[in-house]
Structure formats: C-alpha cells, structure tokens
Amino acid sequence: MWVRACFTSYAGGRLPVVSAKLPAMKNSYHSELVKKHASLPARVMRFETPHGEVFTPSFMPVGTRAMLNYLTPADVEQNGSQIILGGNTYHMLCSPGMEVIEKAGGMHPFMGWHKAMLTDSGGFQVLSLSKKGTVCLIEEEGAVFKHPITGKIIHLNSHTSIQAQKIIGADIIMAFDQCTPETGGREAALAALDRTHRWLVASREEHEKNPYSAYGKKQALFGIIQGGSFRDLREQSTAFVLQQALDGIAIGGEVIGFDMPKTGEIIDWVRPMLPEDKIRYTMGVGLNPQDLIDVVAKGIDIFDCVAPTRNARHGTLYFGQIVEQNGWLRFESEGDNCRILIKKSQYARDENPILPGCACYTCQHFSRSYLHYLFKEGLIAYFHLASIHNVHVMQTVCTRMRELILSSG
C-alpha cells in the first residue's frame, strides 16, 4: 500500500517508496492516487513512465530549447527534480530540427536527462509568438510560422505536433491546442475552445495510431482544458477533454499562472468534474513558491514555469520559510515579499547565505556578498548559482507538501 509509504533519503528532498528495492522500469504509463489530504483537495499522486516514477506535487523545471537555462541535468536532479519540461515542439522544429534529435535517439540522450520528461505541443507558441510579431498564420488545420531569423517555414498542426513529439520522445506529450488569449473576450475564448477541441480529437487519433515514441517507449497523451475566464466554457471544455479518455488533464490558457486568484477560481470550477486517478497539470504556474502551494491546495499535481530561473537571472532570489498553518502551508518572510533583490547594496558585505537553512549547493557554499559581487559584475557563475537556489526552493516546497499530505489525518 502506497499509503503506508516510508521515506528514504533523496538528494534535495525525500520521496516515499514502498521498499528498498525499486521495481524495474516498465515500458508503460500509469498514474494512481497515493493519499489525499485529510481536509483539502491536495493529494500525493504517483505516476510511472518508461523513464522512472514521479511522486507529486512536483515542479517541472523548463528546458524549452533542450536546455535548462544555466543548469545542468545533474544540478536539476540534485535539486530533487523528478521530471522536466524538455524541448518545446515549436522550438525544436526550428532548431536543431527533428533529424538531429532523432539521430541522437531522442531528447533524453540529446540533452542528457534520463528521468521523466514532458514536452509541450507548441500550442502556446501559436499565441505568444504571434503576439511578438513572428509571422504566424492560424488556419483551421493549424498554424504556419515563419522563423524570424532563418525564415524557415514551420507547419504546426495536430499531425506534425504529435509526430514531432514522438521524435522528441518525451514520456508525456500534449495535444495540440490554441492557447486562449485573455484580451479577446468571450468570442475569442469560444473560437479557441472549438478549435482546441477539434485539434484534440485529431491529436488523439494521430497518437492512437502508435502510442509509442520513435524509440519504442510508451507515451502518455494529455489533453488541455481551455475556455479563458468563462465558467461555462471551462466546464464545457472539461467535459469534452474527459470524453476523450486521455492519460492526464492539463488546464491551459494565458490566464493560468499569471492571474493566481483567477487560476484558483478556474481550478475550483473544473475540479469536481475531474477523475481522482489522473494527473492534473496547470501549465505555467510557478512565479512564486506560494503559487505552487495554492494550486496544490486545490488539487493540482504538476506545474511548470520559467520564472524561477528567469527571476534568478534578473537578481530575484526566493527567500522565506515554509510555515504550517491550519493544516496547510505558507511560504512567508518578514517584509521582503519572499524574495531578495541581490543587487541591493545592503548585500555587498552580507556573509549570510541567500536563505539560511537552505540545503542547496549555493546556500551551502556561498554568501550573499559573493553573489552580489558576481551579479554586479555580470559574471556567468552568478546565473548558475542563483538558478540552483530558486529551483531548489520550488522543489523543497513540493517535498514539504508531499510530507504534509502523507502525514495528514
């Protein structure tokens, strides 16, 4: 019984296991509920992939371009990361191209990450790159991009996206969708919803022809709930996605992760409809450690966000304590908004680590003073050390949530 799980030591965190001897990795995907929190929708799930098992809640560091910014796979693993978002389909089609990835044997060997991996379908880029001025024509069948530098024409549709994700070889692949903009009102949300549903059916049909990667590994297909900030559209989309009997459920759209109160409201709308045994993924959540705590409290299992490493690069380092309060957790600090701006002159002679008590490599070996110096001088080592800390804090928050849920009730 997973409920009776014990803990074993694990770099950067503690994960539950049932025995000292782990079963051999199976070429299959399976997810199950381990334990629900005694009074909240928060839960620990376990899912098995051909590249290992994952216990949730679990934050996925983002390696959009087959690279985790300023972090090596070893850094990320040492931080307790069990799964990453590796290689976004659009970016991989642009460069290095599918031939290179296929020759390498897939994204896992190409980027040197051997644990579980999820990849994105490219649907988000249909929205974000068209906003940034990249030539992008959205048609009924899919989207056509012209790469802004190389001029390379990229066709993204349900067929090409799923086929590219099979060459990427991620353990979890995403249905091709149209991410809903928050600026277009109900009409735009409805149009994106209808198109996402048609593309979802086409993605599922394409995947079901052969639900394995180009390297013979089983892949799970997740569908994406759209519908913007409209309750009836979110519920309609949830019902449609569930009809497709997919392996897991994602909640997407521009609003998710950017507007946390609205994100929480949307989760509350759809959660009563969701099955207990499937992984729930909010796409793009993780601007702050507290954001993870908030969505897990509402029953979400996995999330990805570029913010921890982007914040680190810009000198914003997570700072706070994980405090237990009314049976759940808060990430708190006094007066610093849970972050340190390392450029501030007050840190020039501060010999404390970024976060006293933090077990990350950076906090164990370096002072705020040293990081302030590296940052002010623009030295590359800063970006590496700062990114290690921010990702570590996210994984520590996940570990604490797992422990609390497993011990609750």
Ligand SMILES: [Zn+2]
């Ligand atoms: Zn640290």
